Amino acid sequence: MVTPARRRSGGRSAVRRTAVGLATTLLATCACTGPAAGEDAHRAPEARTGTPAGRAAPQKTATAAATCADTVYAGMTTAQRVGQLFMGGVAANAPSATDLRTLRTYHVGSVMLTGRSSAGTTATRKIVDNIRKQADTVGGRQVGMIVSTDQEGGQVQVLNGPGFSVIPAALTQGTWSTTTLRSRATTWAKQLKAAGLDLDLAPVADVVPAGLGTRNAPIGRYHREFGYTPAVVTSHSGAFAAGFAAAGVMTTFKHFPGLGQVIGNTDTTANVVDSVTTTSSASLTPFRSGIAAGAPFVMISSAKYTKIDSAHLAVFSPTVINKLLRTQFGFKGVVISDDIGQAVAVRAYTPAQRAVGFLSAGGDMILTVKPSTVPAMAQAVQSRMATDAAFRAKVAASVHRVLTAKANAGRLSCG
Template identity: 25%
Template sequence: MKKIIGIILLLIIILAVGCKKDNINTGDKDIKPEELPSEDNNIQIDPIEDRIKSMSLEEKIGQLLIVGFEGTEINQEIISFIEELKVGGFILFSRNIEDENKTLELLNNIKEANSDNDIPLFLSIDEEGGRVSRLPKAFKKLPEAIKLGNKNDKEISYNYGKILGERVKALGFNVDFAPVLDINSNPKNPVIGNRAFGSTVDIVVSNGIQVMSGIRDTNIIPAVKHFPGHGDTGIDSHVNLPIVKKSMEELEKMELIPFIKAIEEDVDMIMVAHILYPAMDEEYPSTMSQKIIQNLLRDQLGYNGVVVSDDMTMGAIVENYSLEEASLRFIKSGGDIALICHGNDNPKKVIEHIKESVNTGSLSEIDIDKKVYRILKLKEKYALEDKIIESNNLEELNTKTIKLIEEINK
């Protein structure tokens, strides 16, 4: 009898322990909530996503613009762009630049005006060398890109890019809209010409990618241009809309190749041109074309970086479209930053039009968040900050430039 009672007690204990295990596995009340494993324990909070969540719609839309302004000194127009429109950055032209000291002071003052904003500004310039140079005259002039192509020395082209980057960095810029990756295949091209490294794919790729790398290695953001290719145009897009009637097969064998190579080398920013390519989109120029920006550049070529437009106030756009609608269409087609270089009222008009499109539901705030994420990620990657620069090393830079010119001319 004692053995039987002992066996029964043993079975009861075994059953009780089994039930307890079941309670643990099923999350029974015997297990306190804080003792359960949490899926959130290993989740890393993305500070950029967190920052975007705290931004107003107006702040987000502001990041989608880089704007131009008048004058060579800090003024109310610039302050308004920063404080009221929350713009993501500025571009300077020759009209804004007198000498190296005043330019340094101007950029420092712009940074100070943005000091209450924890998002630093893009401070950009078109500095290609040759005839497209906005820097003060005290900087020794660099030769045009075609001379690099004729020399065809990768080390020289890389050093050329480094000097470009160091020159703009010395004044406080952080973005250079260069190099040109267009292939100058049309001798009658009125706008590219000797700005291109050459008229063949190999020459443009060999030298253009090296210049891009040289700029990037000075911690200046290079923006290659003008996607999908401006080299075969017969009209200057500053004046009106060029049309390139090449087949897709022809474009894939020529114009697109330098940009594909740049994407393979992790280019951070690509500028899109105002050109109509009927083979890809019969209705809209590149800057307004979803087929070209989203379908080709992003989906087909796999580019995930920042897409910036060429100046949306150029004749190719404003002679044929409403600036506000064209800028919105650029954003909706896969673009990230609209470049608005002229007109004091134009940035506000564009921002208000984008905001209205969000309010009416034709553009989602989620899409804007994705663009802002790319922009803030790029600013973080290059550790941009509105840091004051006390002086520049002009003499040293000119010595380097002279030495490089001598190597190019050998």
């Protein structure tokens, strides 16, 4: 999802740290990645101890979260498990009753607020609280939803109005010191938390070369990049994520393995190809750094990367997801797709093929801003599970990652 006009975009998991620990790691990472001259990112980050007023309590340990996920998983029906693999889009200002009914019927476990709202934090919180009421119950306890949105800044800011800051574009954020960005990102995250959200589908970790600039339709055209070099994007995407972690809000590094080298926008264009990026390109550094620091979610691009896997779009590529992201980069969290509900890049595939293809490639959470595609997708996943043991195992692993992310976010209770 990379079209600001539609307020969508490109992406917590089985993280191994508390929220405070994750923030500290991210802070340390972005402090040593070589930011642009004149920045103060080389300062040692302030020590963070205790649980200051207004900050979420530390998250559960990895073991406790995983154990809780196991308990909830064991009590679920197959349909409920499959539902955890989806994030469905609903209008941020006034969710459609039809869309909500579809998500409820298919046990969809996560929601993305889409479009543009100027309602403010208080009104948004009421909307989110109402959405949460339709979450599934297992063993007498509600399996809480992950609620997300695109709150990058600039032309990609879904939630506005009283209580929400006007966030500048990432290209402007990239001119600030990392200390300043961390501080402001914490403020923005607290605003999302006040509105009831758990996850921001940001930061953009794509590196757009200066020579390409605004000719890069998905990122550069809207100034969504933090800068034009891997060093600046690494330091500032890390600072953004660290600020959010400090406030107890999850983030998503996107759009792996990067949309900086393309011309077309996968939301509105078919056959978007990157013929430059390799598995060792410097443009992957922001992702590698974010993952090393504990990134909870990574979003997969829907472009094709001919020097990595010329046979598949990244979103359907085992080479991109399993070999590069999971194995080479060591990512243990939730792999979320870019929108595969209405993006033009995937229109050659049926909704059923999109869902099964993404999960087969190693993905965990299917993002569709078009809830009407969920029935066909969910049914296809269940059908494949019935006949394919290897696919069933992949689904089980993905559901566990999603449930563990929920437990870490405080959305899963096991008593």
